[in-house]
């Protein structure tokens with residue numbers, strides 16, 4: 288009997304990320320940087336209501352939904368946002384594991400049209416893992432407002448993968464996306480992505496490692512050869528499809544180490560690989576994106592100030608302080624008005640009860656208990672909520688919340704947390720303060 292994952296006690300990651308599907312169903316992964324509109328695309332296609340909002344890190348676990356198109360059934364998996372597949376954050380790891388080990392038939396990478404260059408890094412990494420990649424350049428309506436235009440034809444030519452321009456919130460491009468997914472999974476359209484070609488030194492090493500990996504039956508040998516070079520070894524050893532016994536894995540790693548010596552310059556190699564990725568992303572952006580440099584300059588200046596080390600936190604405290612003050616002070620008057628109105632009606636209800644001879648205990652339960660409590664809750668809670676949430680939504684729409692997360696990230700890290708968590712804390716604290724006031 289051969290070695291199995293059960294007999295060796297090693298669970299293949301692919302087993303964990305396996306999506307049960309019926310015959311003829313196709314699994315589509317929705318990946319991309321945080322806050323690019325993945326859940327909005329997911330909701331539009333499946334008709335479900337995944338949580339969306341204008342700050343990063345809303346989706347933290349995979350969500351599944353289904354849709355049909357041209358009598359074909361699809362299972363869509365909405366992944367948490369990730370900047371890269373080499374990550375340390377738990378929610379990003381969920382995305383990474385599904386892309387690397389899941390049984391998807393195609394991956395749709397949702398990118399933000401306003402910052403395509405930053406998003407391309409993940410696109411390159413996914414292109415190394417699978418041929419079936421579709422790039423969905425979302426938020427084109429926002430990009431248009433910023434005078435940013437994408438040359439779709441050129442982008443498709445340079446990446447050699449299908450590119451769809453969408454504005455998921457208003458449904459623009461969604462039919463085209465569904466059609467493209469169908470063409471890819473039914474193999475009506477064959478894709479051969481143009482992968483990043485690294486410098487000669489790296490390519491030589493990759494070319495030495497790939498045959499060894501192939502001889503051990505490893506899928507995506509080029510991807511794992513690069514991971515070996517940039518020292519993601521822990522990750523590499525967890526790769527699916529590795530030989531099932533530890534001895535075989537050690538043997539394979541020894542064989543690789545024999546053909547390439549990377550001990551001396553592994554930091555340099557890692558840096559070179561990242562540098563070349565970013566340079567390639569810049570090259571593609573320069574060729575495919577037309578932008579208004581004056582507007583970008585102003586946006587960048589504002590960004591620099593609100594995220595600067597000196598002004599970032601004071602501006603944030605001021606903004607949140609003003610919201611807290613407006614909520615508390617502004618709620619006083621409508622609160623009083625509401626309570627006056629609702630409590631004056633209590634007298635009317637009592638009179639009605641007396642008039643119709645309703646027993647005292649029913650009057651007590653309905654009017655003095657139920658109605659009075661309801662009146663308190665409404666007059667105390669409704670006004671602060673009605674002021675706080677529109678103000679917070681305004682900050683969200685202005686895109687300020689991701690900046691708050693960025694400003695607080697290093698402080699949260701000291702408590703082993705993440706800057707993104709501050710937004711939930713902030714909301715809970717402000718609500719609590721308003722109510723306790």
Ligand SMILES: Nc1nc2c(ncn2[C@@H]2O[C@H](COP(=O)(O)OP(=O)(O)OP(=O)(O)O)[C@@H](O)[C@H]2O)c(=O)[nH]1
Pocket residue numbers: 319320321322323324325326327328338339340341342343344345346347366367368369425426427428429453454455456457
């Ligand atoms: N204007 C505009 N806004 C959009 C569009 N698509 C998404 N949004 C908004 O962008 C914000 C982020 O959308 P989400 O769908 O939550 O983004 P996500 O990629 O799932 O985010 P994470 O789960 O945090 O990674 C929300 O406020 C959406 O309403 C679009 O095409 N146009």
Ligand SMILES: [Mg+2]
Pocket residue numbers: 325326327338339345346365366367368
């Ligand atoms: Mg999401």
